[in-house]
Amino acid sequence: xxxxxxxxEEIVRADSHVVxxxxxxxxxxPPIMDGLWKGERKTAEKLIKMIQTYLLLPYIVDDFxxxxxxxxxxxxxxxxxxxxxxxxxxxxxxxxxxxxxxxxAIDLLLTLYTGPNxxxxxxxxxxxxxxxxxxxxxxxxxxxxxxxMEKKRQMYSLLEFLSENFA
Numbered sequence: 001x002x003x004x005x006x007x008x009e010e011i012v013r014a015d016s017h018v019v020x021x022x023x024x025x026x027x028x029x030p031p032i033m034d035g036l037w038k039g040e041r042k043t044a045e046k047l048i049k050m051i052q053t054y055l056l057l058p059y060i061v062d063d064f065x066x067x068x069x070x071x072x073x074x075x076x077x078x079x080x081x082x083x084x085x086x087x088x089x090x091x092x093x094x095x096x097x098x099x100x101x102x103x104x105a106i107d108l109l110l111t112l113y114t115g116p117n118x119x120x121x122x123x124x125x126x127x128x129x130x131x132x133x134x135x136x137x138x139x140x141x142x143x144x145x146x147x148x149m150e151k152k153r154q155m156y157s158l159l160e161f162l163s164e165n166f167a
Contacts (some may be wrong), residue, residue: 008084012060017074019141022059024093024158025149027053032165036115047109048162051155054102057093059148061141093148094141096133105126106158117161124158129142
């Protein structure tokens, strides 16, 4: 009898604490204009790729709500049982650290921006400034989802802004 191996994604999906995994609402990105960056095209491309990667992340909904301590214990135990569990779970748009990393990428990208609409770029930069995860972690899972969906919508709008004159 041959033992059938489950993928780590299947293991995470089947875990009793995982309520659902909702795919990202984004799967296509507009082409970004060239020449909008202070001689830092390669850096800008890497930062844009980071934003796109975040937009592709699914929402992994668990049953811990705002109990971050219990979630952390569960993730550690999951990794002990299944190598790769933590890495798979971390590919989750609801994780604050994923947002914070993307927020930093947006800030740097817009610092490099030398395009014609500097005021609009500055407004985008301001709209992504979040102080810390303290308020975020107090939200229920559904509130986090709504918040992240709105931030993702703003990120996609930023990509559209950066592609506006592309032709």
